[in-house]
Amino acid sequence: MNIDDLLQSLGLAPATLHDGTLIARSPIDGAPLARVREHTPDEAAAAIARAHAAFLTWRTLPAPRRGELVRLFGEELRAHKAALGRLVSIEAGKIAAEGAGEVQEMIDICDFAVGLSRQLYGLTIASERPGHRMMETWHPLGVVGVISAFNFPVAVWSWNAALALVCGDAVVWKPSEKTPLTALACQALFARAAARFGDAPAGLSELLIGARAIGEVLVDDPRVALVSATGSTRMGREVGPRVAARFGRSLLELGGNNAIIVAPSADLDLAVRGILFGAIGTAGQRCTTTRRLIVHEAVADELVARLQRAYASARIGHPLEAGTLVGPLIDAAAFDAMQAALASARADGGRVFGGERVLHERFPDAHYVTPALVEMPAQTPGVCHETFAPILYVLRYRDFDAAIELQNDVPQGLSSALFTTDLREAERFVSATGSDCGIANVNIGTSGAEIGGAFGGEKETGGGRESGSDAWRAYMRRATNTINYSRELPLAQGISFGD
Ligand code: UN1
Numbered sequence: 001m002n003i004d005d006l007l008q009s010l011g012l013a014p015a016t017l018h019d020g021t022l023i024a025r026s027p028i029d030g031a032p033l034a035r036v037r038e039h040t041p042d043e044a045a046a047a048i049a050r051a052h053a054a055f056l057t058w059r060t061l062p063a064p065r066r067g068e069l070v071r072l073f074g075e076e077l078r079a080h081k082a083a084l085g086r087l088v089s090i091e092a093g094k095i096a097a098e099g100a101g102e103v104q105e106m107i108d109i110c111d112f113a114v115g116l117s118r119q120l121y122g123l124t125i126a127s128e129r130p131g132h133r134m135m136e137t138w139h140p141l142g143v144v145g146v147i148s149a150f151n152f153p154v155a156v157w158s159w160n161a162a163l164a165l166v167c168g169d170a171v172v173w174k175p176s177e178k179t180p181l182t183a184l185a186c187q188a189l190f191a192r193a194a195a196r197f198g199d200a201p202a203g204l205s206e207l208l209i210g211a212r213a214i215g216e217v218l219v220d221d222p223r224v225a226l227v228s229a230t231g232s233t234r235m236g237r238e239v240g241p242r243v244a245a246r247f248g249r250s251l252l253e254l255g256g257n258n259a260i261i262v263a264p265s266a267d268l269d270l271a272v273r274g275i276l277f278g279a280i281g282t283a284g285q286r287c288t289t290t291r292r293l294i295v296h297e298a299v300a301d302e303l304v305a306r307l308q309r310a311y312a313s314a315r316i317g318h319p320l321e322a323g324t325l326v327g328p329l330i331d332a333a334a335f336d337a338m339q340a341a342l343a344s345a346r347a348d349g350g351r352v353f354g355g356e357r358v359l360h361e362r363f364p365d366a367h368y369v370t371p372a373l374v375e376m377p378a379q380t381p382g383v384c385h386e387t388f389a390p391i392l393y394v395l396r397y398r399d400f401d402a403a404i405e406l407q408n409d410v411p412q413g414l415s416s417a418l419f420t421t422d423l424r425e426a427e428r429f430v431s432a433t434g435s436d437c438g439i440a441n442v443n444i445g446t447s448g449a450e451i452g453g454a455f456g457g458e459k460e461t462g463g464g465r466e467s468g469s470d471a472w473r474a475y476m477r478r479a480t481n482t483i484n485y486s487r488e489l490p491l492a493q494g495i496s497f498g499d
Helices: 003-009 041-058 063-079 081-092 096-116 155-166 180-197 212-220 233-245 268-284 297-313 332-347 400-408 423-429 471-475
Strands: 022-025 032-036 132-140 143-147 170-174 205-207 224-230 249-253 258-262 290-296 351-353 372-375 391-397 415-419 439-442 476-484
Touching: 003 032, 003 081, 022 180, 032 180, 041 143, 041 170, 041 205, 041 212, 063 081, 063 096, 063 155, 063 180, 081 096, 081 180, 096 155, 143 155, 143 212, 155 170, 155 180, 155 224, 155 471, 170 212, 180 205, 212 224, 212 233, 224 233, 224 471, 233 249, 258 268, 258 400, 268 290, 268 297, 268 391, 268 415, 290 297, 290 400, 297 372, 297 391, 332 351, 332 372, 332 391, 391 400, 400 423, 415 423, 423 439, 471 476
Parallel strands: 143 170, 143 224, 170 205, 224 249, 258 290, 258 415, 290 391, 372 391, 415 439
Antiparallel strands: 022 032, 132 476, 351 372
């Protein structure tokens, strides 16, 4: 199926995608896919105004009714899973299984949000005053701005949008300028769901196409109550303070530097598979990608040898060809950053295996690499930095405490994992003195989280939590209500005031 037919099947008219200024390219071969119209800052402000007006109506619908819209959207996603997954592969370079998996992640969060729409619970709290009841209510928050990255071009928006919509909020989305087509396709599918729903206000889900200046409009507009931003720590460092300066809320999901510790008792078959998916899956371009391997010296030689064999046999190539495990990097800048990181690792005494450009004859305008395994003498500044490419730094340890210290001794705190069959080590790792990350796993890798858990991390990862558990609370405002049903007016703390 050619790209125009694919876009058409997702409800987009290709004719409208040829006259814009933003060139959407496929990282598969670097070829232009479409020319998309960019929004001006004035248009962005108008979209926020429409979303705000939509919010004022939307918040009055009962939450379970709002859930019905998300249910219908989930149906559209189910019906278009193959096509949207394929478009994700074409625009972001993911292999077919991961493109489809990303759409499944959207379907899963829709299901979760539909259930949640009947569970936006508050507490009833014992009042210290007689004849009083105290309770907590959760109300819709306002317009939620979503800034997302190229690597999960649709799922990250859906985690935010599905929850925001059941919570009674309107959503304005600024996707990465590298992936406008998948965003347009999501909007088209959402529009179908809204049409079937009937009384969804116009402006409930707005899309802003453009570069940084458009994101800034979203960040600075006081009508945007929450800015949920996924991307680099550098981006979050700018967004967070700007939103805070106007007393807005932000939910930041930034860089990770995720480690897997492999203990001497580990099941190495599991460990090799977990490391492989985490380190080279998505060509190392997940925020949860495994970037560091901290392996006990007793099993290090064997594990590294097995990984080298697995790396050498992993098929790199066109992401939609059967058998491919590693697709392309997103662009030339990603390739250059990877090469710079490898050069700095070599200068610091690292032994680099892999990391070369391949397939340049077949795809001269794309960037395919062999994933790199780099044995490091120490956790150097380069190792502490997140390079968005398939580089796995290998460090050895002797003592489990030192391994945990090493794992925590980076600025980021998103995901982490331990492979062990020692119960004490496993429990220690997930305890208060274990991993300091938002995600800490045992005997599974660092990436590929389910939507049911809260997703996010500490330190320079930004502290935000999206997706499952009680992450919905970030999309609502909490009110504490005290109701006096007595004929007296007792004051709290036993204060007597003029009586
Ligand atoms: C991201 O890379 O921004 O846990 C999100 C995972 C996916 C989400 C990654 N469920 O790897």
